[in-house]
Structure formats: structure tokens, C-alpha cells
Amino acid sequence: MAKKRTSGLANRPIGIFDSGIGGLTVANAIQKVLPNESLVYFGDTAHLPYGDKSPDSIKYYAIRISQFLLKQQCKMIVIACNTASAMAYETVKDFVGDAVPVIDVINPVVEHVTGIAGSKKIGVIGTKGTIKSDIYAKKIHAKNKKLEVASLATPLLAPMIEEGFFNNKISRTVIGSYLDSRKLSKIDSLILACTHYPLIRPEVEDYYKGKVLIVDSAGVVADRVKSVLAENELLAPKRKPVHHFYVSDFTKSFEESTRNFFRSKIHLEKKDIWL
Ligand code: DGL
Numbered sequence: 705m706a707k708k709r710t711s712g713l714a715n716r717p718i719g720i721f722d723s724g725i726g727g728l729t730v731a732n733a734i735q736k737v738l739p740n741e742s743l744v745y746f747g748d749t750a751h752l753p754y755g756d757k758s759p760d761s762i763k764y765y766a767i768r769i770s771q772f773l774l775k776q777q778c779k780m781i782v783i784a785c786n787t788a789s790a791m792a793y794e795t796v797k798d799f800v801g802d803a804v805p806v807i808d809v810i811n812p813v814v815e816h817v818t819g820i821a822g823s824k825k826i827g828v829i830g831t832k833g834t835i836k837s838d839i840y841a842k843k844i845h846a847k848n849k850k851l852e853v854a855s856l857a858t859p860l861l862a863p864m865i866e867e868g869f870f871n872n873k874i875s876r877t878v879i880g881s882y883l884d885s886r887k888l889s890k891i892d893s894l895i896l897a898c899t900h901y902p903l904i905r906p907e908v909e910d911y912y913k914g915k916v917l918i919v920d921s922a923g924v925v926a927d928r929v930k931s932v933l934a935e936n937e938l939l940a941p942k943r944k945p946v947h948h949f950y951v952s953d954f955t956k957s958f959e960e961s962t963r964n965f966f967r968s969k970i971h972l973e974k975k976d977i978w979l
Contacts, residue, residue: 714938717742717948718929719778719804721769723754725951725958726862726900727784728965730809733926734782735947738933742945744776746975750952753862754787755831755898762833766792767799772977774803776948779938782929783808786830786897786921790837805932809921810839812928813895817919818847820893825852827888827916830897832857840897854891858882862900866961870903879904883911893917903964950975 718738720731724747731745746769748754754762766788773781781804783789783796789808797806817826828840834857841853860878869875888894894916896905902920909918933939947970951958954974963969 713779714940716777716779717744717946718780718782718933719744719746719770719773719776720782720784721746721748721766721773721788722785722899723747723787724749724752724866725962725965726866726898728949728962728970729899729902729920729922730782730784730925732966733922734929735945737923737926737930738939740940740943740945741933742940743947743949744773744778745947745949746772746977747949747951747958747972749954749958753831754785755833755859755862757787757833759791759833759837762788762791763795766796768977770796770799770806772950772975774800778804780804780929780933781806782925784899784925786810786899787833790834790839805936805938807925807929807932809899809925810843810897812924813897813919813921814840814843814847816924817893817895818844818851820917823851823892825854825891827891827894828853828855828897829858829861829882829888829894829901830855831862832859834897840895854887856882856885856887858898861904862898865900865903865964868961868964870964871907875904876907876910879907880911883908891916893919896920900965948973952977 718741789810793808835855844853902922949970949972951972959972
């Protein structure tokens, strides 16, 4: 178990990780809500996609990445990936102990959707790993047994978005054919349970024409990060933050794609943490 950190904590960065660059949607939302916070982001591009990996592999990657973020003196760890949150949240929490708070992307969203008045049937779309774990249904039912939950694996969406296919004919066709699924009929809200999906949110909204409430994790998780930092007196003072964005495998195309996820192009640094 990692040691508890005690001094100058508020000045330290927030650690964020994902299988790749999808988690940058969460990092971007955090940066908007908390403009003084420095961020250390790790995208495990060498092992992407997590959606098809075994729980054991994801747990191993998540521990090694958390170890790296703690070495970077991070004051909090945010698991900005639904698949890693579904499979490794408890493992990361056990590993980190009380050294720093750990935030996943599932619990804040579940609390948010179960608080929506009048909701009867909630749809969930995500990677094969997230949907197979059935974690949203389990957590939603633990809060409210009466809510119906319909989950659908949509494995083409993350690679499609990563390749820059969104807001065009191809993406509309793929999104439409998933959302046409009978499983999702009569839903009143839809959880976009993958950190890549905020990029297709406008197309999903167009599909439902305002009849279904669309919930993505970025904003909800950023608000949770803010409240947990405040509770722990860890909010950074007013300052110009310094961000670092690391990846386990570097390609020019990853770096080009960051613009879509973070709203500005960022410099990615390759880091080998597996030695
Ligand atoms: N960003 C990951 C998530 O939220 C999906 C991509 C992957 O399969 O690695 O689940």
C-alpha cells in the first residue's frame, strides 16, 4: 500500500489516465472547471483498446499507471476510462490506500442519473468490456431497483472516433444502426459510457431529437473532482498551471487527434513505465 502524502499537497497535479486519448475529454472538462489545476495525463496507447482486454490485464496496467502517477506526486488519481473504471477501480483504490483520493467515471454518473426525477428506463452504450461487466445496471439497481437499464455494446464507436470519423455520413450511419437497436427502445436517458463518446454527443442528440436525455461522463466527473478536492482542502491556489501529457506509445496521428479531444492540439511525451 502506498504511503500517505502530507505536505504541500494542494500545489501538486491531478493524475488522470485512460487507455488512450479519449480520457482527454475528461481532462478538458476538469481544466475548464478547475483552471488553476496542473494535470499529469497518461494515455496507455500501447495497450489500447482496453475494451477488448481481460480484467487481469487491465488491473495490471491500471496499477502500473497509478504507481507512475504517484511518482509524479499527483494529489488525486482520476480513472478517465469506463472500461478501466469497471474492471480496476477497486484494485486501484486498494493499491493507493489512503495516499490520495481515487475517482472513477462510473460512480459519479450513476449518482447523477439516479437523481433524475421521473426516469424509468436508462440506456447505456460502451465498450464490450464495460457492457459485459454489467456495472452500470448493478450500481443503478443498488440505488433504485425500479429503474430499468438497457445496455448495448457499441465496439465500433471508440475506434471510429479515434480515427476522426465523427460528425459525418459514416459516423451517423454507424451511430444510427446501434441506436436503432430494440434494446434501447423507450429509454428516457442514455449514458455515453465511454470517454470517447462526448465527441459524438451532438449526433446522438440529433438522433433522439431532444426526446432522450444524453449523459456523458466528462462534466459530471469534473464536478466530482472539484468537490472531492474541496472536501480534502486540496484545491490549487490561483496560478498558471503546467500540464504534462504522456503516452505509452507515440504516433503523430495520436498527437494530431488530441485536438479533437482536448479542443487544442497538445504535445504528447512518450513514457515507458513498464520497465
Ligand atoms: N476510453 C475507453 C473507455 O472509456 C474506451 C476505449 C478503449 O476501449 O480503450 O472505456
